[in-house]
Amino acid sequence: MATIKDVAKIARVSPSTVSRVIAGSDRISQKTKERVRKAMEEVNYVPNAIARSLARSRTRTVGFTLSRRADQAFSNPFFSEVLRGMSSVAQMRDYNILLSISLNEEEEKEKCLRLIRERRVDGLIVSTSRVKDSLIDALLREEIPFVVIGRSADSPVMSVNNDNVQASFQATKHLLKEGYREIAFISGPRELMVSVDRLQGYKQALFEAGIPVEEGRIAETDFSEEGGFQALCAMRESGVAFDAVLASDDLFALGALRFATHYRMDVPEELGILGFNDTPMMSHTHPPLTSVRILSYELGAEAMELLLGGLENPEKWKNQKEIVLPSRLEIRESTRRKGAENEKSHN
Amino acid sequence: MATIKDVAKIARVSPSTVSRVIAGSDRISQKTKERVRKAMEEVNYVPNAIARSLARSRTRTVGFTLSRRADQAFSNPFFSEVLRGMSSVAQMRDYNILLSISLNEEEEKEKCLRLIRERRVDGLIVSTSRVKDSLIDALLREEIPFVVIGRSADSPVMSVNNDNVQASFQATKHLLKEGYREIAFISGPRELMVSVDRLQGYKQALFEAGIPVEEGRIAETDFSEEGGFQALCAMRESGVAFDAVLASDDLFALGALRFATHYRMDVPEELGILGFNDTPMMSHTHPPLTSVRILSYELGAEAMELLLGGLENPEKWKNQKEIVLPSRLEIRESTRRKGAENEKSHN
DNA sequence: CTGTTAGCGCATTCAC
DNA sequence: GTGAATGCGCTAACAG
Numbered sequence: 001m002a003t004i005k006d007v008a009k010i011a012r013v014s015p016s017t018v019s020r021v022i023a024g025s026d027r028i029s030q031k032t033k034e035r036v037r038k039a040m041e042e043v044n045y046v047p048n049a050i051a052r053s054l055a056r057s058r059t060r061t062v063g064f065t066l067s068r069r070a071d072q073a074f075s076n077p078f079f080s081e082v083l084r085g086m087s088s089v090a091q092m093r094d095y096n097i098l099l100s101i102s103l104n105e106e107e108e109k110e111k112c113l114r115l116i117r118e119r120r121v122d123g124l125i126v127s128t129s130r131v132k133d134s135l136i137d138a139l140l141r142e143e144i145p146f147v148v149i150g151r152s153a154d155s156p157v158m159s160v161n162n163d164n165v166q167a168s169f170q171a172t173k174h175l176l177k178e179g180y181r182e183i184a185f186i187s188g189p190r191e192l193m194v195s196v197d198r199l200q201g202y203k204q205a206l207f208e209a210g211i212p213v214e215e216g217r218i219a220e221t222d223f224s225e226e227g228g229f230q231a232l233c234a235m236r237e238s239g240v241a242f243d244a245v246l247a248s249d250d251l252f253a254l255g256a257l258r259f260a261t262h263y264r265m266d267v268p269e270e271l272g273i274l275g276f277n278d279t280p281m282m283s284h285t286h287p288p289l290t291s292v293r294i295l296s297y298e299l300g301a302e303a304m305e306l307l308l309g310g311l312e313n314p315e316k317w318k319n320q321k322e323i324v325l326p327s328r329l330e331i332r333e334s335t336r337r338k339g340a341e342n343e344k345s346h347n
Numbered sequence: 348m349a350t351i352k353d354v355a356k357i358a359r360v361s362p363s364t365v366s367r368v369i370a371g372s373d374r375i376s377q378k379t380k381e382r383v384r385k386a387m388e389e390v391n392y393v394p395n396a397i398a399r400s401l402a403r404s405r406t407r408t409v410g411f412t413l414s415r416r417a418d419q420a421f422s423n424p425f426f427s428e429v430l431r432g433m434s435s436v437a438q439m440r441d442y443n444i445l446l447s448i449s450l451n452e453e454e455e456k457e458k459c460l461r462l463i464r465e466r467r468v469d470g471l472i473v474s475t476s477r478v479k480d481s482l483i484d485a486l487l488r489e490e491i492p493f494v495v496i497g498r499s500a501d502s503p504v505m506s507v508n509n510d511n512v513q514a515s516f517q518a519t520k521h522l523l524k525e526g527y528r529e530i531a532f533i534s535g536p537r538e539l540m541v542s543v544d545r546l547q548g549y550k551q552a553l554f555e556a557g558i559p560v561e562e563g564r565i566a567e568t569d570f571s572e573e574g575g576f577q578a579l580c581a582m583r584e585s586g587v588a589f590d591a592v593l594a595s596d597d598l599f600a601l602g603a604l605r606f607a608t609h610y611r612m613d614v615p616e617e618l619g620i621l622g623f624n625d626t627p628m629m630s631h632t633h634p635p636l637t638s639v640r641i642l643s644y645e646l647g648a649e650a651m652e653l654l655l656g657g658l659e660n661p662e663k664w665k666n667q668k669e670i671v672l673p674s675r676l677e678i679r680e681s682t683r684r685k686g687a688e689n690e691k692s693h694n
Numbered sequence: 695c696t697g698t699t700a701g702c703g704c705a706t707t708c709a710c
Numbered sequence: 711g712t713g714a715a716t717g718c719g720c721t722a723a724c725a726g
Contacts, residue, residue, distance in 0.1 A: 001464070003703055014713045019705060027711060049465035050400045051703030054718050059397065061445070061467075068431070077423040084415070087448040091458075096467065098408075099446040101434040111438075117348075118396035119719095120443065225631055254631050261633065281628055284572050284601045286608065350719055361697045366721060374695055398719035401702050466703095 002043035011039035022047060061096040062307055063121040067108040067128060068101065077279055078296045082149065085300025086125065093308055109135045116144050123311050125149065125303050129161075129193045147307040149299055151193055151322065158310060160303040160323045164194055167292045167327040168201025171274050172246055174290075174329055176209050178337045180244035180272045184217045186231050186252040195220075198248045198276065216240040221252075228255025229262075236263070244272035244335070250279045253289055257334075272335040287333035295325045349390035358386035369394060408443040409654055410468040414455040414475060415448065424626055425643045429496065432647025433472065440655055456482045463491050470654050472496060476508075476540045494654040496646055498540055498669065505657060507650040507670045511541055514639045514674040515548025518621050519593060521637075521676055523556050525684045527591035527619045531564045533578050533599040542567075545595045545623065563587040568599075575602025576609075583610070591619035591682070597626045600636055604681075619682040634680035642672045 004022075008015040013032055020028050021036040039045075053059045064086060066079070083099075090097050098121055102108035105128065112135065115121045122145065128135050129150025139146050140155055151161040175183050185202045188195045203213050217240055221227035228247060232255065235242065247253035253275030257267065265271045267287055275282070278293035302323050310316045351369075355362040360379055367375050368383040386392075400406040411433060413426070430446075437444050445468055449455035452475065459482065462468045469492065475482050476497025486493050487502055495506040522530050532549050535542045550560050564587055568574035575594060579602070582589065594600035600622030604614065612618045614634055622629070625640035649670050657663045 001466075005703080015704075016706080016714080017712060020712085023705080025711095029711060032711080046461070046464040048401075048703050049467045050397060050406065051718090052705080053397045054395075054401050054720090055703075055705045057718070064446075076427050079427050080423050083446070084448055087446065091447070091449075096462075097446045099411075099430070099434065099444045100438070101431055102438075114393070115443075117393035119348075120396045225628075251628070254628065258631060279628065281572075281598070281601065281626065284605060286633055352719080362719090363698080363721080364696060367696085370721085372695095376695060379696080395719050398702090399721075401704095402719075402721040404702070 001048075002045045003048070004045075006043055007036065007039045007045050010042060011036045057119075059096075059120065059122050060094060061098050061121045062090065062304070062311075063098045063100060063112065063115045063124045065100045065102065065108050065112050065115075065124065065126050067105050068103050069105070077281075078277055078294065081296035082127070082300035082303075085297040085302075086304045087300075088297075089301050089304040089308070095304075095308060105130070105135060109138050112139065112144070112146075113142065116142065123147075123307050125307055129159075130191050131193060131196060132191070145307065145310055145317070147303045147310070149303050153193060156320045156322070158306050158317070158321055160299055160306060160325065162294050162299060162325045162327050164197035165201040165204070167276075167329070168198040168246070168248070169205045170201075170329055171276075171292055172202045172205035173209075174331065175244045175246065175272055175274060175335060176205065176211075178244075178268070178272060178335055180335075180337075181211065182214075182217065182242045183244045183246055183272075184219070184232065184235060184240075184242035185246045185248070186228050186256070187218060187220045187248050188223050190220055195248060202246055214240070217242055223249055223251055225251050225254040225258070228252030229258050230255070232256060232259040243270065245274070247273065247275045250275040250277045250282050250289070250291060253291065253334075254282070254285070257285055257289075268333060268335050268337045272337065274335050278330050283330070283332065285334070290332045290335040291330050293328045293330050295327065298325055348395075349392045350395070351392075353390055354383065354386045354392050357389060358383045404466075406443075406467065406469055407441060408445050408468045409437065409651070409658075410445045410447060410459065410462045410471045412447045412449065412455050412459050412462075412471065412473050414452050415450050416452070424628070425624060425641065428643035429474070429647035429650075432644040432649075433651045434647075435644075436648050436651040436655070442651075442655060452477070452482060456485050459486065459491070459493075460489065463489065470494075470658050472650050472654055476506075477538050478540060478543060479538070492654065492657055492664070494650045494657070496650050498544075500540060503667045503669070505653050505664070505668055507646055507653060507672065509641050509646065509672045509674050511544035512548040512551070514623075514676070515545040515593070515595070516552045517548075517676055518623075518639055519549050519552035520556075521678065522591045522593065522619055522621060522682060523552065523558075525591075525615070525619060525682055527682075527684075528558065529561075529564065529589045530591045530593055530619075531566070531579065531582060531587075531589035532593045532595070533575050533603070534565060534567045534595050535570050535599075537567055542595060549593055561587070564589055570596055570598055572598050572601040572605070575599030576605050577602070579603060579606040590617065592621070594620065594622045597622040597624045597629050597636070597638055600638065600681075601629070601632070604632055604636075615680060615682050615684045619684065621682050625677050630677070630679065632681070637679045637682040638677050640675045640677050642674065645672055 004015045004018050008018045100111045124146040127149040131153050136152050147158040151159050206213050219231035221231050245256040256273045260267045260271050275289050275291040278291040351362045351365050354365045447458045471493040474496040478500050483499050498506050498508040553560050566578035568578050592603040603620045607614045607618050622636050622638040625638040
C-alpha cells in the first residue's frame with residue numbers, strides 16, 4: 001500500500017507538501033498540486049485513516065450503542081430505520097459508525113466509556129432513555145460528546161425525540177371522538193421515558209374530556225404480543241370494562257387483536273384498537289390497525305446531524321438542543337367505528 | 348488522558364515494559380508487573396486503540412456493509428438479528444463493528460473498498476449475494492478478507508448461508524402432504540441467490556412428486572405485501588388455478604392472506620399459505636402463518652466467527668469454508684388442512 | 695528480565 | 711510556496 005512518502009518521491013516534493021495537497025491547503029502552487037495529484041493516482045494512493053486519526057486526535061467515527069432491552073422496546077423495524085437515518089448523514093459528512101449492541105444497561109455503559117477512552121470514537125449516540133438513567137449520568141460526568149435518541153428526565157442533554165406525550169394525547173382524543181369512553185392503556189415498563197410520556201398523554205386527554213382515569217384500566221407489561229394479550233385478559237377477569245385499547249406499542253395491539261378474536265368481539269365496533277409505531281407489516285392486520293407513525297429514519301438522521309454539529313463546533317454544546325419530531329396518527333379500520341358517528345351498521 | 352509514558356514514569360520503568368505488561372508478556376518479573384499495574388490504575392490508564400492500530404497495522408475492527416436493497420430483501424427483523432449475532436461474538440473476542448448502509452450495490456462496493464484502503468477495518472462481512480455479484484468479484488480481486496452472508500454463485504468464498512434449497516424443498520413437500528396439488532410460488536427478484544435457491548427447492552419437490560411445474564404459477568415481484576397480493580390477483584385473472592401459495596418471504600404471505608380475504612377463500616381449506624423467515628410479529632396472523640424459520644442470529648454469529656478465525660489464522664483462508672445453517676418449518680394453521688388428512692370438516 | 699532505538703503514516707509547527 | 715523536524719501513542723526488534 002502506498003504511503004505519503006511514495007507519493008512525495010514520485011512527485012519530487014516533500015511529504016508535507018503532499019499532506020497539504022490532501023488537506024486542500026491554498027498556499028500551494030497549481031503546478032505542484034497537479035504533479036502531486038498525478039502521483040497519487042499513479043500509485044493509487046489512499047490516506048491511511050488510522051495514521052491520520054492519530055496525528056489529528058480525531059477519528060471521524062461515532063459510536064452507536066444500544067442495549068438489547070431498548071432494541072426490544074422500540075420494535076425491530078424502528079431500530080433499522082434509525083440506523084439508516086444515521087448512516088445516511090454520516091455517509092454524507094464522511095463519518096463512520098461504530099456499532100455496539102449490549103445485553104443490558106451496565107454493559108452498554110462500559111462499552112461507551114471504553115470506546116471513548118480508547119479513543120476509537122469522537123462521540124456517541126445512545127438510544128437508551130430511562131427515567132433514572134445511569135448511562136446518561138456517566139456520559140455527562142466524563143464530559144463525553146453525545147446525543148440521546150429519546151430524552152433525559154433530569155439533566156439537559158442534546159437529544160432527539162418524538163413527541164410521545166402529544167402523540168398519545170392525540171391518539172386518545174381520536175378514540176374519544178369515535179365514541180369510545182372506557183379506554184384501556186397498555187404500557188411498557190414504566191422505567192422507560194417513552195412509557196411515562198405516552199401514559200401522560202393518555203391521562204391528559206381523559207382529563208380534558210372530563211373522564212376519570214381508572215387505574216384498573218392501565219396495565220404495565222413487557223414489550224410483547226403475549227404481554228398485551230394477557231394484560232387485557234387480566235383486566236377482563238377482574239371485571240374491568242373497556243371498549244377501546246390504547247396500545248403503547250404495536251406488539252400490544254397485536255395482542256389486543258388476538259384478545260378480540262378470542263372473545264369474539266368485533267373490532268372496531270365493540271373494541272377499538274390503536275397502536276404505536278405503525279410497523280409496516282402491521283398495516284395489513286384484520287382489520288387494518290390504526291397506529292401512531294414515528295419518524296424513525298428522521299430520528300436517526302437528526303441525531304447524527306446534532307452530534308456532528310457539536311463535534312465540529314464545540315461551542316454548540318453550550319446551547320443544549322432538544323429536538324422533538326412530530327408523529328402522525330394513521331387512522332385505519334381498527335378504530336373507525338360505524339356505530340358511533342352514524343347509526344347505520346352494515347354487516 | 349494518560350499515555351504509556353506517564354505510566355512508565357510513575358512505575359519507574361521504560362515504556363516498552365509497560366507495553367509488555369499490557370500485552371501480557373510472560374518474561375517479566377512479578378514485581379514490576381505489579382508496580383506497572385498499580386501505576387496504570389493510579390492514572391486510570393487505557394491504551395489508545397488508534398495508536399495501537401497504527402503500530403500493529405491491525406484495527407480489531409470489522410466492517411459490515413449492506414445495501415438498502417438487501418435490507419429489504421430479508422425483511423427487517425432479520426437484519427437486526429444478524430447484527431445481534433455478529434455483535435455478540437465480536438464483543439466476546441474484543442472486536443468492533445463498523446457499520447455502513449448503502450443505497451445500492453455500487454455505493455456499497457465503493458464503501459467496502461474505501462474502508463479497507465483507508466485501513467479502517469481488518470476485514471468485511473457483506474450480506475449481498477446476487478447471482479452475478481460485482482461486489483464479491485471486487486473483494487476477491489483486491490484480496491480482501493471477507494465473509495459473505497448468503498452464498499456466491501461462481502467463485503468459492505467464505506460464506507454462511509441458510510439452506511434455502513432444502514428449506515424450500517421441505518416446505519413444498521409439507522404442502523403436498525397436506526393435499527395441496529396446485530402450488531403457486533411467489534419469488535423475489537431472480538437476481539438474488541436466495542430467490543434462485545428457493546425456487547429450485549420448490550421445483551425439485553414438485554418434480555419428485557411427479558407434478559409438472561407450471562410457469563404460470565410462478566410469479567416474480569419486489570419484496571412487499573402489495574407485490575404478493577398483486578401477483579396472485581394476476582394469476583387468478585389469467586385463469587391460473589392454485590390451491591396453495593409458497594411465499595418466498597413473509598411479506599408475500601401477508602399479501603396472500605389479503606388475497607384470500609378479498610376473495611373470501613378459506614385458509615387453509617381452500618388456500619394453503621406458507622411463508623419464509625418466520626417473522627415474529629407474523630405468527631399472530633389469522634390464521635397463524637406456517638413459515639420457515641431462519642436462524643438469523645446464528646447466521647451473524649457464524650459469519651463473525653468465520654471472519655475472525657480467518658483474520659487471526661490467515662492460513663485458514665486456504666480451505667474455503669462454506670457454512671450452511673439449517674432452518675425449520677414452523678407449522679401453523681395456515682397450512683394445517685382438516686379436509687385433506689381426514690374428511691371431517693368442522694365449520 | 696528490561697531499556698534503547700526505530701518506526702507505523704500522517705499533520706503541523708517552524709524555518710527559509 | 712515548500713522542506714525539515716518533531717510528535718501523535720504504541721509496538722517491536724535488538725541489545726544487554
